[in-house]
Amino acid sequence: MSDAKQSVTGDTTDRTGEQPLLEVDGLTKHFPNDEGFLSWLQFRPDDSDGPVEIGREWVRAVEDVSFKIYEGETLGLVGESGCGKSTLARTILRLVEPTDGSVYFKGNDLAAMDSGTLRQQRRDVQMIFQDPQSSLDPRMKVGKIVEEPMQAHGMYDEEGRAARTHELLEKVGLDPQHYNRYPHAFSGGQRQRINLARALSVNPDFIVCDEPVSALDVSIQAQVLNTMNELQDEFNLTYLFIAHDLSVIRHISDRVAVMYLGQLVELAEKAELFENPQHPYTRALLESIPVPDPRVEGTRGVLEGDVPSPIQPPSGCRFRTRCPELIAPEKYDLTDEEWANIRQFTRSVKRHRFEATGANVIRAEFFGSTLPGGDAGRTVSRAIDLLVEDEWDEATELLNESFTEPSICAREEPSYEVPTEHGGGRHFAACHLHREEEQTH
Amino acid sequence: MTDPLLSVENLQTYFFTEDGVVQAVDGISFxxxxxxxxxxxxxSGAGKSVASTSILRLVEDPGRIVGGRVEFKGETLFEIETDDEGTPVENEDATPVETDESLSQQEMRRRIRGREIAIIFQDPMESLNPVYTVGGQLREFIEINRDLGKSAAKTAAIDMLREVGIPEAPARYSDYPHQFSGGMRQRVLIAMALACEPSLIIADEPTTxxxxxxxxxxLDLVADLQxxxxxxxxxxxxxxxxxxxxxxxxxxxxxxxxxxxxxVDDLFYDTKHPYTEALLESIPRPDRTVEELxxxxxxxxxxxxxxRGCRFHTRCPDAREACTRIDPDCRVVEDGYSPHRAACIKYDAFGNVGYDASPPLDNETRSGVDVTLTGDGGHQGGDDDE
Known part of the structure; x- marks a missing residue:
């Protein structure tokens, strides 16, 4: 089962043989959950090993992420807030130290470099942040802001830097005459252009863009996205483009990686990912976006609940607690409908979503006229009895150990390559629904 | 034709700042x-939030409603007095005068806000008090506005929480706002807005x-509740x-x-105003790949x-010289199943005001940096009209 332990690996384009510009391998970042005095002291009164435990809690923000980015392409990284995408970006640039894993940039491991060499390398790797307000020093003139990185890397003399800054301001669509203005005199979109000029000043190969347009109005967003595209062509730039907005990702990316709770769940070429999504989370994301067309009748798959805490992420597939396609344990012989009912019932009990008025009422609400047969039916029946006796916790526990824990989704971490329908690239989906395709692969 | 529930006429809300008067909302009707x-x-900056808070008269200093009228269920919430020519009447402090029919702030508070018209804001954390429990805040609100006793209000509050999909409602009742996720907090605010079964809810970017x-x-929840x-x-x-x-x-x-x-269908499929059209063309789509925005x-x-003139003329692809002179009102340009209004003088509804005869404005070469900025980044018109 070592195959299933592997995380989604990112070699989806058919550019094998070519050295990737950036290769992220097993990158992991855990933060200590250090909030508060005595935070290293865990108090768990119900724990069988004793109520007090010494040791830190860890927030597992990024877990075993691997992918490659090739020269000149844009890899879109999409995920909801808290999924770890910004942490991933910062870890790649070593703005925060990785817990484990490697980041190879042009073959050199950034994660293992000493600070001097890293500093040199940073010239080739730049970053643009989301908030164009706070990422510019309000007391520095625009010209100086753009010149600062060049100065730090000892590029050009003073005149040379000024000349290059004027040129860059023009390139990103600003008036070079504004060299002596302060950031407050610019609008949000223009400030993001200043950030672009600053990132470009040291002539990098690779730019990590962390939500660069999400603070901008749509019409301005389009202007900045177009400029970014043009600059990419002109300077042969490679982007890692992080966003939560799938429309923006669809516009700008060549390949797309989807992240959930610290892990990549799917990675494919853009057309493949949007037209042939294979992970239930990706599908839920795509169904959720309101389409700007009143004639599109949305069928939204309801994604229940909230994202679990990254301190104690679910075992196996991290998405399984919300997944609408959780796989039935093999030991039961259930029809799809029976399993769907059981899944729904299990989650409703866990979230205490109804009142237990009577066994028949509950049975009718979740299972219609007949309960599933066999062991599964007996377990459900017992759970309903517990509910009538108001023993919610016992019922939750019973359902959990009978139906959730034995599922492959809770036992193994998924990672599969699936057949591609659009384009020539490879397609990875971390979902056990594809375990049979993988075996024939 | 039934009477409108809410009718806003020629609403004007200005902000009197040190730098000058900001005409945040300038004569809108709907x-x-x-x-x-x-x-x-x-x-952002269109004035939509100011317009919505003006309806409830929640505009804060230095903002002031300086003109117009808001009617709700046939009752005047407020009206600024006008003279025979329709100009707002001002008193000696240059403050616009409200008519006698206007409700006082006290009446607004007692009868309208929360009971008849509720409002949901974008940031649920700022709308909830962090030092009181979620349930307590909801209960208090119901107690005051529905004249219920404490325990009846608590039952109603728990019912409301369950109604908006809060799991384990009885247990979550005594949690504090920070213990809720963003989505759950927004559900609480929806519960609060619905608690008095108002006829109108103003939702200011509640999902942004x-x-x-x-x-x-x-969005699903709102559709169900509606x-x-x-x-x-x-x-x-x-x-x-x-x-x-x-x-x-x-x-x-x-x-x-x-x-x-x-x-909504006409707006997307029979777009009339050049601004709306430009807005729709500038957005990337989730359902198909747009190569060039x-x-x-x-x-x-x-x-x-x-x-001056039409406020959009500096950015409008259809702008002509006449647009710099005439400030069009939003009037019916097509009478279909329901009237379609647009504020653009290129339509016949505005009569012959010289649009056709006047020369087009070249928006790409005029007016400095803002336009160079897109002349570089954008591709107006051209061959990519997908």
Whole structure:
């Protein structure tokens, strides 16, 4: 089962043989959950090993992420807030130290470099942040802001830097005459252009863009996205483009990686990912976006609940607690409908979503006229009895150990390559629904 | 034809700042029918939030409502007195005078806010008090507005929490706001808004701060609740996707003015105003790949010194010389199933005001950096009209 332990690996384009510009391998970042005095002291009164435990809690923000980015392409990284995408970006640039894993940039491991060499390398790797307000020093003139990185890397003399800054301001669509203005005199979109000029000043190969347009109005967003595209062509730039907005990702990316709770769940070429999504989370994301067309009748798959805490992420597939396609344990012989009912019932009990008025009422609400047969039916029946006796916790526990824990989704971490329908690239989906395709692969 | 539930006429809200007068909302009119979900759309700075808070007279200093009239269920919430020519009457302090029919702030508080018209804000954390429990705040609100006793109000509060999909409602009742996720907090605010079964809810970007899957949950919830309670909504948003999904009718604002009003289908498929059209063309789509975006040229001018004539003329691809002179009102340009209004003099409804005869404005070479900025980045017109 070592195959299933592997995380989604990112070699989806058919550019094998070519050295990737950036290769992220097993990158992991855990933060200590250090909030508060005595935070290293865990108090768990119900724990069988004793109520007090010494040791830190860890927030597992990024877990075993691997992918490659090739020269000149844009890899879109999409995920909801808290999924770890910004942490991933910062870890790649070593703005925060990785817990484990490697980041190879042009073959050199950034994660293992000493600070001097890293500093040199940073010239080739730049970053643009989301908030164009706070990422510019309000007391520095625009010209100086753009010149600062060049100065730090000892590029050009003073005149040379000024000349290059004027040129860059023009390139990103600003008036070079504004060299002596302060950031407050610019609008949000223009400030993001200043950030672009600053990132470009040291002539990098690779730019990590962390939500660069999400603070901008749509019409301005389009202007900045177009400029970014043009600059990419002109300077042969490679982007890692992080966003939560799938429309923006669809516009700008060549390949797309989807992240959930610290892990990549799917990675494919853009057309493949949007037209042939294979992970239930990706599908839920795509169904959720309101389409700007009143004639599109949305069928939204309801994604229940909230994202679990990254301190104690679910075992196996991290998405399984919300997944609408959780796989039935093999030991039961259930029809799809029976399993769907059981899944729904299990989650409703866990979230205490109804009142237990009577066994028949509950049975009718979740299972219609007949309960599933066999062991599964007996377990459900017992759970309903517990509910009538108001023993919610016992019922939750019973359902959990009978139906959730034995599922492959809770036992193994998924990672599969699936057949591609659009384009020539490879397609990875971390979902056990594809375990049979993988075996024939 | 039934009477509108809410009718806003020629509303003007200005902010009197040290730098000058910001004409945040400058003469907008719109109606909301009972049970209808009406969108109020625009980019930041369009004045949509100021317009929605003006309805409840919650505009804060230095802002002031300086003109217009708001009527709700046939009752005047407020009206600024005008002389025979329609100009607002001012007293000796240069403050506009309210007519006698206008409700006092006290009456607004007692009878209208919360009971008849509720409001949901974008940031649920700022709307909830962090030092009181969620349930306690909801209970207090119900107690005051529905004249219920403490325990009856508590039962009602728990029912409301369950109604908006809070799991384990009885247990979560005594949690504090910070223990709720963003989506759950927004559900609490929806519960609070619905608690008095108001006829109208004003929702000011209620899903903007939420993740897309959570936003989806909230939109579904609103659709269900609207069907159940028949509440009318004014939905303030900048997201055309949300508009397309939930709105019946849409009002598009630009720089304090109303530029287009139409049924949602007409707005998207028979777009009349050049601004709306440009806005729709500038958005990337989730359902198909758009290779080249068509941004709107330039940036929105300051409301402190709006362009003369049509306020959009500095960025409009259809602008002509006449547009710099004439400030069009939003009038019916096509009478279909429901009237379609637009504020653009290129339509016959405005008569012959010289649009056809006047020379086009070349928006790409005029007016400095803002336009160079997109002349570089954008591709106006051209061959990519997908």
């Amino acid at each position: 109606d909301v029918m009972p049970g209808e979900l009406v969108g109020l759309v625009g980019e 701060a939420l993740d897309v899957t959570v936003e989806g949950q909230i 069907e159940k309670y028949g509440t009318a909504f004014v939905w303030v948003t900048h997201d055309m996707g949300v508009v397309a999904e939930i709105c019946d009718r849409v009002n598009v604002m630009y720089l304090g003015e109303m530029v287009e009003q139409a049924d 068509n941004p709107i040229a330039g940036v929105m001018p300051e409301a402190i010194d709006p362009p």
